[in-house]
Amino acid sequence: MVPDTCSAAPDCTALADAILDTLVHRIGKDAQAALPHDWLAATIFTVRNDIIERWMVSSKAAHAAGAKKVYYLSLEFLIGRLLRDALGNLQRSDEVKAALAVHGVDLAELEEIEPDAALGNGGLGRLAACFMESLASLQLPAYGYGIRYMNGMFRQRIENGWQVELPENWLVHGNPWEFERRESAYFVGFGGEVVGHDDGTIHWKPAEAVEAIAVDTPVVGWRGKRVNTLRLWTARAFDPIRLDRFNAGDFSGALAGQIGAETLVRVLYPNDSTAAGQELRLRQEYFFSSASIQDIVRRHVQYFGDIKTLADKAAIQLNDTHPAVSVAELMRVLVDYHDLNFDEAWDIAKRTFGYTNHTLLPEALESWPLPLFEWLLPRHMQIVYAINAKLLREARAVEGIDDRAIAAISLIDEGGERRVRMANLAFVGSHSVNGVAALHTDLMKRTVFADLHTLYPTRINNKTNGITPRRWLQECNPGLTALIREAIGDAFLDDAEKLADLAPFAEDSWFREKFAAVKRANKAALADYIKTTLGLRIDPTAMFDVQIKRIHEYKRQLLGIIETVALYDQIRGHPERDWTPRVKLFAGKAASSYANAKLIIKLANDVARRINSDPSVGGLLKIAFLPNYNVSLAEKIVPAADLSEQISTAGMEASGTGNMKFALNGALTIGTLDGANIEIMERVGPENIVIFGMTADEVAAKRAAGYDPRATIEASGALNQALSAIASGVFSPDDPTRYKDLMNGLYDHDWFMVAADFDAYVAAQREVDTRWADTPGWEAAAVRNVARVGWFSSDRTIREYATDIWGVL
Template structure:
């Protein structure tokens, strides 16, 4: 008879007592409550932090092993990660469910009740986000080194309330008690620009001078694989102004104006899928997508150069997977970094880019294949618009040299939709980047 690997062996009493003591110690010294004063959310935070201590050691070991082996990494870019409640998932994957249950019972606390009050992380909406979360956990279970990249939404989608039979949408406040799973990485912060002008120097070097910029800062959450043998990283981005408060305006009595830049920056990470039926909503959506794409690509390039030196070897050490069209602007962003910052010729940069990206398309419905009004794209991302034009010119030139390709086919594969309002087709850009 073979044993079921999901069945946990009996836990020894000293192990349970040690864990119970660790949870209580965390409650007192990290949460600042004793057992009599602690409320359920305090016990939840103390339990998560105690379990997290075990995860962190495995996390560091997994990262060090990947670095030592020079392993190729998967970088999964997604606007959504529907990760759900992590405590139940973590203790199950660590095979410590019985141990944690019995340790909490010594304090008169029920693990199942704590699992129920843990908020659902408002980082995703549906199948797209659930698939991303499943892929991250699957890669950890298979010991494939991987990073997930997305946005740390403060309010997610919405919380539903029914009044007299009608749906009322309320802000999702999932971070009301903080998030004990995450680690802020202030050292991993990047400049993300919007708008401005593009200039060409006498030597032909292109320089983009954005008119507006925000700082993207990383927040990391460990992703535990089955049996806890490997732990990967979910890296989400927060946004802030470089000058959060303009003190001169504040002292002059313009309190709202003094905080305007910070408020504008924070809108990037407020809500998943803001209503894009207005021009302002469309602009915010594009800003969000470029914000997290730019920060992620900068982080990937920085890490590669730090550990491997030569950016030309990026395709050998990195596989960047685009989950739907939302991060497709990453293609133009990598090209911008290679050409403008690392001084590659266009053709060599395009060769590296094509060898690095993969793309997942979830539906062929036209409304799901994102495109952006060309004037909006050009105003927000003028340098990227130039790069898209250059990629498109190369694509159409190659297509016209292929037998059987007529003008109708050329119009269909073009990165620019010329039928009516001119639009930038993000799915076409992503497909061309992975051919």
């Protein structure tokens, strides 16, 4: 007899029958033979029916209203697992849980085996995913455009402490969420030549081409009121197999076209340290940009007829510089296929595009060797030159723009190897250019875009990043969500800024106890995961000190590791002191060509191996590097964190969104005055955050003054000792010189100010220890963080974009 699990969910019995019917007729299994992945697919297909109906209603309503649409172009969409997200937003989690229980199936177990979509790497892609969810939640018609990567970036495995990159085969068993749209297929060309005709028209004759095929995924908004579309492009050769070559015995050559097409969508961020890698990266960016622009223009003409009204009905947002070639592509389509003159097309393009900048790092402000760009995209090179001529003539007419400024403004970098500057193209081709935190936006005006800002003084604006509270509170931390509902009701579920009503509960000992119990449960769950994954036992009552993000020198994981080594020395040298038990948790991927970042991962694991096996620290310090960081792993770590490490070199992190996720889940931040840390401090109050180190202006001044890191290191006994231990092979006895160059680099050229900020960081960590010892004070500060960061909801961010940039609210 199957237990009656449906008594609390009236539609549960019908749903249980529907899932079983899908299992039998769609999956081809009966209940007795079905395995968990069969039940997962049957559940998704069943729930998907409801989503499809809402999707169609949403699309028809937008068309009927003649609504202006938002088109969000991003090379990454780190959407994570979708079943829990969809059920939460549809508010059907309890119903589906009960229906599956009828068949003896646990929904939570199914959610855990759903693969993460390998469509992104870090904050850029996760921001895009949060924005898509908020666009649907705010009932704004929108499409996201990207690439349907077959293998994503890579699946990270740690072998003997080293990062090993393996294919992320997330599509190996298909994807029940996606729908191929054969009717939305576009010709995307490369190379060839540009031919002029007697009538003045120009025709680009590509030497090769692929077909871009649309694959759509529904994006469900909060309470299911709107479902938008994430449209990803896959590539196919027009002749998948050349039978003449195959029959001649050239089997590899016969498939070369299809292999080339699949290469475009195989991997996110191919290693671009080689000429071939650079070419593939540019091909990828043009491939998805061209297909997206063609699709947007086709849709506009289909529904509105007149191409000249494009800017009134379409808002295209470029998420960083990767889709910047879209500016030239739209110009090509408007001029070559819709017969607009250049000036008219340029006006339409500028009014249509917005550009979000995510970095001040010169290497991330993409530029391409001019010969490569011209060879691969000859017509676009002509358009870039034409835009540049118009730009520089306009700049020459502005007082105060001299030859130096002209060189900085130009779309062509003439210094050394001539390169096409994609960030400049995105800037001049957009009516709005926004930063993603107040400091970042200010630095954009003063540094990388200073001269363009002089030319267009009203174009740069700020839109501080946000995160969706549905995934990053309600879904990943149901215990805390339930406690907040008990305390202040449900209003915060629809408006995250209503979390402010929680602030008085920071003084309520009953609430703090409940709050602490939720945190302990989350930590215990993470401890179990770490035991299962790494075989490492950690104490859930210790402070969980967490730094999870892309591994990069400016994010300064190295600073955290070196301080850990110094702390290890202090604990061993002074066992009589009352040390705070800590678990240092690291996670993140290093780009495959980034040698120093990969070495930092190895160092973290070497230090962990030594410290975790040393009985002299008495369990007071443990370290774990968790492999294959992704959205699902973040959903386990974030609710369990006590301390959030946001310690980037000031002035180098555009915003950060991990800082927001941790604060929303009751972790205190230790960080520099960088990115959105500044605004978090303003919201939560300086007494509820731990700030250390130099400001962005102080970093710039120190560099300009000729900073001598060697003198700084030698003046700090703890730092000097830690660096010497690492460099001498204490943590790498199998290769004593492994970290010698990495440590010597700090003595010779400490660009990221690891040594300069070290003593301040150590002092801040000891302040953290003091605060941790005051349990009621720590818990109160954690509650205040939750209560005061509702403003960092991506709903607020999207409202600002919609009002100030897109004109859709």
